[in-house]
Amino acid sequence: MKIPFVDLQRQYQQHKTEIDQAIHQVLDQSNYIGGASIPLFEEQFAKQCGTKHCIGVANGTDAIYITLKMLGIGEGDEVITSACSWIATSETISQTGAKPVFVDIGEDYLIDVDKIESKINANTKAIIPVHLYGQMADMNAIKKIADKNDLIVIEDSAQAHLADREGLSVGEVSKAATFSFYPGKNLGAYGDAGGIVTNDYQLTEKCRQFANHGQLVKHQHKIEGINSRLDTIQAAILSVKLKYLSEWTSQRRKIAKQYSEVLKDVRGLRLPIVNSNSNPVYHLYVVSAENREGLQNYLKSNEISTAIHYPTPLPFLDCYQDLNHKVEDFPVAHAESSKILSLPIFPEMTTKEVDYVCESVRHFYDSH
């Protein structure tokens, strides 16, 4: 049985009529930039997140960059973030002129809140927790630290649409939460797309202005900005797909439950740690595997695709060599980077397919 890591085609086929219709509507109107689908999607997504505002932008990377810039982060500032994320989280900090300051993770792969305060100094301006793999970081604890030290919090929620923890939803207690709608994300467009949600009206207007060449009204450039607009076709597709997001999230949780039940006593494998009162949305299902290379190769030989998110923790990437990070500063991130393996998960994956992956994983450890 051939198991892809993600299969976007299945989802498209299931909703083809509706999606094609939405695309054709934009084609008929030919309003490709700034069309009516954009404010409609922004309103729907903000409502779904429980926030007052949403600003659609070109991708999840720009969503972080724009938010940081519009909150005044720049040269001489430091921004604390997790040692484990996609590079977008830290490269955008650097792009503002600020310095990314990394904090090790816990065994749940999320920023270790007990290690944040030791990294705060007079230059620290913000914390960007990352809700990695779809599980929310400890926002209650992070908010307390931020309030005590007068820091801004921006949630990198690229992998965590609709996640919640301890009664808090993504974007509820922070200044802003940023999202990616990259095609493979839990809510994915058919190209690049991103969004920022916030309850702050002024920040909303600033982000909107900066993302559109510094103008809110055509030809009135109050500041210099960038071109990072959500395009009309993507917004139209996202509005259709948003209707199914809860259902897809339930499917992801069901698949994760099946993995966790069937694989729970496999020696050599540590399953994802779910914090109490946390409802992850399983953008990824990541196990910590002994002999990961062997397992990955074995699964590959059985036509099961897997991936590694991410092979090198951010502090140890070549681009941060000048920051002189040491392995002992990030022991968990370092140890886990040679063990983590993402198993296939997508809402349309069948019970039979999950069973086949589980059987294959079990067989590998039984025979090695």
Ligand SMILES: Cc1ncc(COP(=O)(O)O)c(C=O)c1O
């Ligand atoms: C945690 C995280 N942050 C930010 C991004 C950036 O999003 P995009 O690819 O839409 O620019 C991603 C996308 O992979 C991500 O996983």
